[in-house]
Amino acid sequence: MTELWNWRIDGARPEVVYPALAEALGRVVMPLAVADPVRLPAYAVVCDVWEAPGEFGTVVDCYGVPERLSEQACVAALARLLGRDCLLADDTLDAGRHLLVAPDGTVRPVHFDVLETDDGEELSNRRLCTMADPRCRGWCQRSRWAPDSVAPVLAAA
Template sequence: MAYPSASSALWNWLIDAPVPAREIRAALAAVLGRPVAAFGVGNPGELPTGTVHCDVWVGGGDFPVRVDCYAAPVEPAESAVAAAFARRLGRACLLPDDTLDPGRHLLAQPDATIRPVHVKITEGEDGDDYSQLRLCTPTDPWCRDWARYGPSRWAPGAVITTRAAA
């Protein structure tokens, strides 16, 4: 098996409603334009070069579907891929932002917008549960000192519209 290299990434996303794993992998393959295989299925040495390995599982909370992608491409940017993915599935998708705040994420929506948000993370039976989503805005007291976790290109209140290929 070829192990991920510096030219590959690891993505951990959450989806706001149940979606069959095969639909998730098909949407990801369509957006990326490369093969996506279920994690741990088949002989990795026989998979086409550039295959992304995708594990899908269900937990609890408001974003119950977990999508873990291994050997994902570095380009295009993860946020752009997530926006296209959310648009294609018609579901909201939560992904980590570029700070060290565990409760701050990016929300990619089906309209191809991306914005910073906060979620409450609690321990569930099948891993962490993400719930109580609220927008990260300059008027939110928690967000006023948002830079405490490090610089971010996603300022409170930012709304980025991507040209999400679908």
């Protein structure tokens, strides 16, 4: 069984992201636009990187990622390699809540306003998920990533 990962990066050009992805995943990365399923090596991961509007406008989709790879460790390695903050989905059903992964490997929950546009989701108004915000005292407390939490990702070295 393989997985699909979807991340966002704070301002990185796609041509810089692809080689960093290959290093972070420890796999050959094939851009979706040129991936030929017939000639695709068994160990390759197909990725698509494009620009969306708003904050964290660089979007990364990785298709066919082997289950044994840790998504959090890979995104932490990517953040470190690029020197950029990255976002990944958290474990709630809140479309505006994400996990912010810093280049130093720390992870914290954050919220954004989400606007659907013709060019994709636009994220804006980043704010920490904190108990000081009454909106975070209910749904967010059920998450593995509780409000105000800051945790390291161990494999980000």
